[in-house]
Amino acid sequence: MQAASADPKLNQVPTFNDCLAGSGSVAWKINSEIVLLLGWGRAILLQFAHPLVAAGVADHSLFVADRGARMRRLRQTLRAMLAITFGTMDEVERAAGGINAIHDRVHGRLRETAGKFPAGTEYSAHDPALLRWVHATLLDTLPATYEQYIGPLSAAEKDRYCLEATGMGPLLGIPDGHLPQNMAALRAYMDEMHASGDIVVTDTARTLARELLYPPLPPVIGPLVRPLLWWARLPTIGGLPPAIREAYGFSWSARHEAALRLSTRVIRALTS
Numbered sequence: 001m002q003a004a005s006a007d008p009k010l011n012q013v014p015t016f017n018d019c020l021a022g023s024g025s026v027a028w029k030i031n032s033e034i035v036l037l038l039g040w041g042r043a044i045l046l047q048f049a050h051p052l053v054a055a056g057v058a059d060h061s062l063f064v065a066d067r068g069a070r071m072r073r074l075r076q077t078l079r080a081m082l083a084i085t086f087g088t089m090d091e092v093e094r095a096a097g098g099i100n101a102i103h104d105r106v107h108g109r110l111r112e113t114a115g116k117f118p119a120g121t122e123y124s125a126h127d128p129a130l131l132r133w134v135h136a137t138l139l140d141t142l143p144a145t146y147e148q149y150i151g152p153l154s155a156a157e158k159d160r161y162c163l164e165a166t167g168m169g170p171l172l173g174i175p176d177g178h179l180p181q182n183m184a185a186l187r188a189y190m191d192e193m194h195a196s197g198d199i200v201v202t203d204t205a206r207t208l209a210r211e212l213l214y215p216p217l218p219p220v221i222g223p224l225v226r227p228l229l230w231w232a233r234l235p236t237i238g239g240l241p242p243a244i245r246e247a248y249g250f251s252w253s254a255r256h257e258a259a260l261r262l263s264t265r266v267i268r269a270l271t272s
Helices: 016-021 026-031 034-048 051-060 067-086 089-104 128-149 155-168 183-196 203-213 222-238 242-248 254-271
Strands: 107-109 122-124
Touching: 026 067, 026 128, 026 155, 034 051, 034 128, 034 203, 034 222, 034 242, 034 254, 051 107, 051 122, 051 128, 051 203, 067 089, 128 155, 128 183, 128 254, 155 183, 203 222, 203 242, 222 254
Parallel strands: none
Antiparallel strands: 107 122
């Protein structure tokens, strides 16, 4: 049994307002750090590793066809996350309404067999199982990114972060108790998903990943930007579970690992 935190606030069950807009919340502490952006790529690639999520993105977004749409989508996602963490209750509800409006349009069927899912399998962005996977990839990534670049979190803080995040569930139509409420539940869920056969990197996921990590660049700026993108890809690719990284076809060597450690030390020094 985990010992209770010395901070009594971490041992209290959060209210709805605490979960979504509490200035003293652990979410406020973690999500306020801009370096969390370095973890988003990992979370997104984990999300794409679910064939139904990848199909929804490929079929119902301009992610590939309109490269400018990627940045617009990222900005929209970041604005929604910031509103959910730091906004008033009205802003939280508007952000949730925007997410639900997007999800209303995302439904369809798999065009071809993907792992254990046969061609014709229906998917919907309102499916609680898919929402739970997307939610879990963020819980699995953001606190780890904080610890990598900012500093350690206590076990109680990480449990509290999971519990606070469940406050968003009702606004997205996720059934009560469907989201992991502590790190042990999160770890068990992630292990279960990886062992279940539901997580399979498809050709669709690989295409989305290439578009995300290797965007085409205008010749005039390509030589200047490519080295920066190489460094920016390190936490995304290096942070993936080895089996998922291999399934995407990403190489990872001792050189990459050393570069990631170096970049981590530099960023920690700059943010300290």
